[in-house]
Structure formats: C-alpha cells, structure tokens
Amino acid sequence: MANECIFEEYxxxxxxxxGQLSGSAIPKLITTQTKDIGTLSNxxxxxxxxxxxxxxxxxxxxxxxxxxxxxAANTAGNLYVPAxxxxxxxxxxxxxxxxxxxLDTAADA
Numbered sequence: 807m808a809n810e811c812i813f814e815e816y817x818x819x820x821x822x823x824x825g826q827l828s829g830s831a832i833p834k835l836i837t838t839q840t841k842d843i844g845t846l847s848n849x850x851x852x853x854x855x856x857x858x859x860x861x862x863x864x865x866x867x868x869x870x871x872x873x874x875x876x877x878a879a880n881t882a883g884n885l886y887v888p889a890x891x892x893x894x895x896x897x898x899x900x901x902x903x904x905x906x907x908x909l910d911t912a913a914d915a
Contacts, residue, residue: 810862811887811911813839815854818898847875847908855898857909865889865914870897870906879915886914 817834836851843866850857859868867884869877877884887893897906 809843809864809913810840811843811866811868812860812862813837813841813848813909814858814860815839815851816856816858817853818855841911843911843913845911847871847873847910849873849908850897850906855896857895857897858892859887859895859909859911860892861887861889863889865891867912867914868893868895869910869912870895871908871910872906873908875906875908875910877910877912879912884912 815836817836836853839848840862841848843864865886865888867877867879867881867886869875869884885893885895895906895909898904
C-alpha cells in the first residue's frame with residue numbers, strides 16, 4: 807500500500823554519539839514493523855535506541871514523543887519523510903537517557 811511506512815528499531819549497539827549509524831558498526835535490529843500512516847502513536851520497544859522510519863511511496867510526517875505524541879503536517883516538532891525516503895531518529899542519547907517512547911505519523915497535507 808502507498809500509505810504505509812516501515813519502522814526499523816535498533817538496539818544500543820546502533821547508536822553513535824554523532825547521531826548517525828556508523829558504517830563500521832553492525833546495528834542490532836530489534837524489530838521491523840510496517841504501519842499505516844494514519845495509525846495512532848506507535849509504542850517503541852523498551853530496548854530501542856535508534857529508529858529508521860521509511861516511506862513506502864507516500865511522503866508523511868512523524869513526531870517522536872510520549873504516548874500523547876500527535877503528528878501533524880507542516881507543524882513545528884514534526885519531521886518530514888519524503889516519498890520513498892527515510893528519516894533516522896535517535897531515541898536514547900549518548901548518556902543512556904530515553905528521549906522518546908512513541909512515534910506518531912500523519913499524512914502530508
């Protein structure tokens with residue numbers, strides 16, 4: 807379907823202080839899920855440190871946050887994922903602090 811996205815959740819081995827996956831590191835993939843863009847806030851695995859969100863065709867918006875995270879198109883605090891593109895989101899900082907527990911998605915306006 808064109809209105810879906812893929813969440814790839816990675817464990818702590820994937821996180822680097824630069825906020826990017828390292829070419830030399832072998833990320834620990836925890837889970838891969840295909841979600842409808844209109845799905846309400848998606849809870850992340852408790853061990854997730856890093857998420858790669860991919861568009862399956864249609865562009866959309868994603869907002870990291872708590873269980874009440876609510877994504878909206880063209881709104882501050884929301885990240886744009888272009889059609890067939892991806893966005894990398896750090897969930898745990900370099901000190902081990904969990905920044906987000908949920909991701910919410912919204913269709914592009």
